[in-house]
């Protein structure tokens with residue numbers, strides 16, 4: 001029998017970039033998993049946590065725990081949401097032993113998508129094909145909190161027809177930062193433009209990342225600048241054939 | 242965010258020349274650091290960071306013990322330790338000493354701690370001349386500015402601006418060659434060194450087990466400032482302590498490389514006590530002024546105490562994409578960049594600039610490079626929670642709080658969450674590219690406006706993921 005996984009697609013993929021979630025489901029099913037989507041899921045609480053509203057973040061985190069505590073493995077198309085769950089939920093419940101235990105019981109079963117493919121599913125080649133020149137954006141929380149660096153590149157290296165060109169500022173923040181993007185809009189926009197300069201220098205046609213929020217920032221600024229570069233989530237690349 | 246903070250940021254962002262200067266200078270420092278740590282240059286870098294962090298933790302957790310030990314050892318070397326609560330304490334001490342000794346002229350080597358307490362202004366107010374002798378500090382002193390960067394105080398000035406400044410303030414010909422500018426400054430400063438009554442320095446490290454003050458520098462001015470005048474006063478924050486002289490093996494390896502990419506700075510001075518009988522140079526009197534100025538407040542906060550581990554290398558500034566956009570003078574206090582963002586609210590109070598902890602994308606580049614491994618993003622997050630709590634107590638920030646309460650409520654009600662999403666997709670205009678440049682008035686709330694000021698907004702899809710999931714046919718394994 002196929003192994004079960006639950007998707008936590010994140011609020012942004014659910015509401016804004018549904019194709020990313022669908023692509024992720026496709027890839028996981030092709031890799032032999034029985035994919036479920038617990039419908040009561042919403043958000044991980046990071047927007048509130050990062051804005052200093054810990055009580056509100058706790059409430060959303062509790063909801064997450066309720067929805068997923070029975071799931072086997074949870075796969076997330078975002079380094080940032082994964083890090084929130086695996087690195088910050090525990091902080092939220094440091095004075096609440098009961099829920100802290102629930103967090104600890106769950107956090108080791110929550111995986112960022114590329115890591116799940118490599119570490120659990122143990123596939124590097126998902127059989128994808130995409131004739132394209134791409135560059136990869138290291139999203140900050142995936143890179144620095146989850147230490148994800150080579151994994152997505154390894155997965156990309158097996159995509160037929162795809163050429164990866166590294167940009168000079170791959171590890172530089174795109175400037176999104178949640179509410180930072182609107183609280184310090186011009187600074188955030190400036191960071192996005194610096195990132196885009198680096199992207200354009202590679203001559204790549206597509207920017208790939210494992211975080212849709214970064215891609216929203218990057219694509220939003222690309223679109224504003226009238227450039228023809230597009231963005232794709234890694235899941236969308238891996239689902240292409 | 243205060244209006245002042247906003248204005249400063251806008252001014253820095255609007256100055257093309259300044260933007261280029263910050264970008265280039267920080268890029269150079271990043272490159273040099275990277276080079277100094279590459280390959281076999283320092284293979285045990287990560288272990289050293291762990292070690293430095295553990296040493297600082299041990300020191301800060303037992304600071305009273307190390308302070309006592311340090312004081313005893315300074316006294317044993319015929320020096321004196323003066324504990325000061327705040328800026329006034331420090332200036333009172335120095336003024337009294339200067340008066341007793343009939344001192345008029347003070348030479349200073351680079352010290353962020355004295356910048357923190359506006360020491361020069363306080364001394365000048367009492368007709369004492371205090372001259373900065375580090376070239377960068379000298380430049381900003383002439384320009385009546387604050388350091389732009391904790392390691393490179395005049396980073397923002399081009400050589401042309403320095404040429405104009407020297408011409409105006411020193412009456413010398415307009416000289417744009419950096420080496421020649423250095424010679425001009427040296428000429429002026431040499432006179433000062435010879436005539437100075439007191440030398441004031443900061444301290445990079447204070448060594449508890451030997452009572453020594455350690456100074457690292459590249460210009461030799463700190464060595465001169467602390468040995469030529471009859472009196473040397475080192476002014477340092479109490480957090481500058483390290484337990485043992487041998488711990489320098491860890492810290493010195495990290496400091497130069499993190500700051501400027503140098504394996505070791507040109508000069509490293511170990512100063513303990515005044516000149517001894519048979520010695521031919523050195524000051525006759527040696528004082529270490531230990532400044533609290535809010536630091537003990539931090540000691541009580543176990544969650545944020547690690548902010549005191551900082552060795553002021555400046556790497557977090559160079560690597561901070563926000564610092565690189567807004568520059569040092571946008572920050573509300575003398576300490577800028579990520580370290581400034583975490584210590585300013587703790588030293589000066591949250592209200593000094595409540596927006597400061599939010600001026601970060603939380604990218605974590607600072608923590609990644611910090612040689613003593615301060616988890617700056619984590620401290621920023623705690624400070625953000627402190628700010629929202631303080632605002633609630635003061636009855637402010639009601640709208641935002643309401644929004645986050647509504648968010649938290651909605652996120653616990655998946656059905657309504659779905660309806661809210663459908664509503665957005667009905668209200669939003671159609672877009673062929675999938676990206677919107679504007680939205681109808683009803684959606685044009687401030688955060689959306691702020692987003693649209695810089696970027697296009699993704700048009701909501703016709704159907705959310707959850708809607709599409711309901712009708713989706715699973716793929717069987719078709720590999």
Ligand code: SF4
Pocket residue numbers: 499550551552553554555556557558580607610611612613614615
């Ligand atoms: S916080 Fe760390 S990186 Fe920043 S100046 Fe201090 S020691 Fe250097």
